[in-house]
Amino acid sequence: MSTIEGARARARREITAAIKDEARRGLAAEGASRLSLRAVARELGMASSALYRYFPSRDDLLTALIVDAYDALGEAAEETLAATPRDDPATRWVAVCGAVRAWALAHPHEFALVHGTPVPGYAAPQATTGPGVRVPLALLALTAEAQEDALLAPPTWDPLPPPVRAEAEALADEYAPGLPAPVVAALVAAWAQLVGLISFEVFGQYTGVVTARDEFFAHAVSRIAADIGLPTTRGGTPEE
């Protein structure tokens, strides 16, 4: 009942995938706002109305693409986390952030879909919360492992405002027991800051200001790592 699959269901799965693929292609070419249902139907050689058998509305198609994009982004982070040695948390951090950035630069419109202006009014909350946290969870896992290995040495843990401390402790209890509250607070901020750094680049915000993008990003992100307390074992940034 799971392996055996009627030709009907198979066709549905394949056509759904084809629609998403074509939509992704149109997305990369034109951007989300210019993406047209009729155009993807035309490209697929079917009537536009047929498309509604698979996605009840344009926004639902976009939501599906958002979920996929979140997953791809999270997978990129998790892959480099797995492929990276535990004993050098700072360079590992830079590598994971770099992987997120690389994915974003390779798929700018999909990145815009997940971290740009939300497209439908203000919807898309529940369905995307699952895959949406994979990247921050990877960063958190990285830090938790560093602490297990006694490699977490923050420069200064300034005291948190009480409400922030309470929330940070709750988060720590749920996702990384034993991690100090200031560190998880710093991680949440780091996540937002990372997205800010990448958004500026993807959205062309600092054209003319920063041209050595790779180096600038690596530098900024390694400063964040130092702020969190991930030690730079050796060879941080060269010169002098």
Added chain:
Amino acid sequence: MSTIEGARARARREITAAIKDEARRGLAAEGASRLSLRAVARELGMASSALYRYFPSRDDLLTALIVDAYDALGEAAEETLAATPRDDPATRWVAVCGAVRAWALAHPHEFALVHGTPVPGYAAPQATTGPGVRVPLALLALTAEAQEDALLAPPTWDPLPPPVRAEAEALADEYAPGLPAPVVAALVAAWAQLVGLISFEVFGQYTGVVTARDEFFAHAVSRIAADIGLPTTRGGTPEE
């Protein structure tokens, strides 16, 4: 020729302003993607075609709104910069960042216009570069004044990668002679990170994760201030 203004020119100015006002209203209600030229024309009691006498296209209207938003954002920053004592750079920093955040939360769709997904393909570069730098320049002015007053004491100025150093020095020469290169590099990163922090809030990215938003933002932003080297004279964050 400047004070004397024909009734014609005056009408044009007023109608242009009325169109932008109505467009801003529609923007706040529906968002940029749902903003309709015909709707604003309808609301203004004029034919939709008449609107093209004032803005050659929908994208041009949006571009005008973008410029205005940049200006409003920059003005908010500059105002609190002016209304804030020089001798406490860290709390001044937090205040300026807080003003930017407050404006963004009060005008979410306009903020999305300037720091969300770019609306037309990838256009709007030149016209917006002028007002677009007012906020970062305010942050830079704040830091430069702190240095003049010998209030700039970074924890560690780790060496910059050579290309970043070169660009940072060029920026320093142009906008704030005498400011150390690592500081201007940190400022650029801080600007992107600030936008990231605000974007997360405006775009509803951390619903359920952070609820004590004011405190969290103030904390995160004051950590950035410390990272740059702006000293917390007294009473940073309470507790213990």
Added chain:
DNA sequence: GCCGTTACGTGAGCACTGCTCTCGGCCTGG
């Protein structure tokens, strides 16, 4: 093997959009 149920694809059509063009009237500068 048959047959009702279900899913699917089609084409027409509605309401809406951005934008263009032509026309007719008003204000304005010479």
Added chain:
DNA sequence: CCAGGCCGAGAGCAGTGCTCACGTAACGGC
């Protein structure tokens, strides 16, 4: 005072998201 510019109105084009009968083909229970 009067020609030339600006401005508004209306019709119209091409395109959009989405809905709704309408046939057709596959499916599952008998």
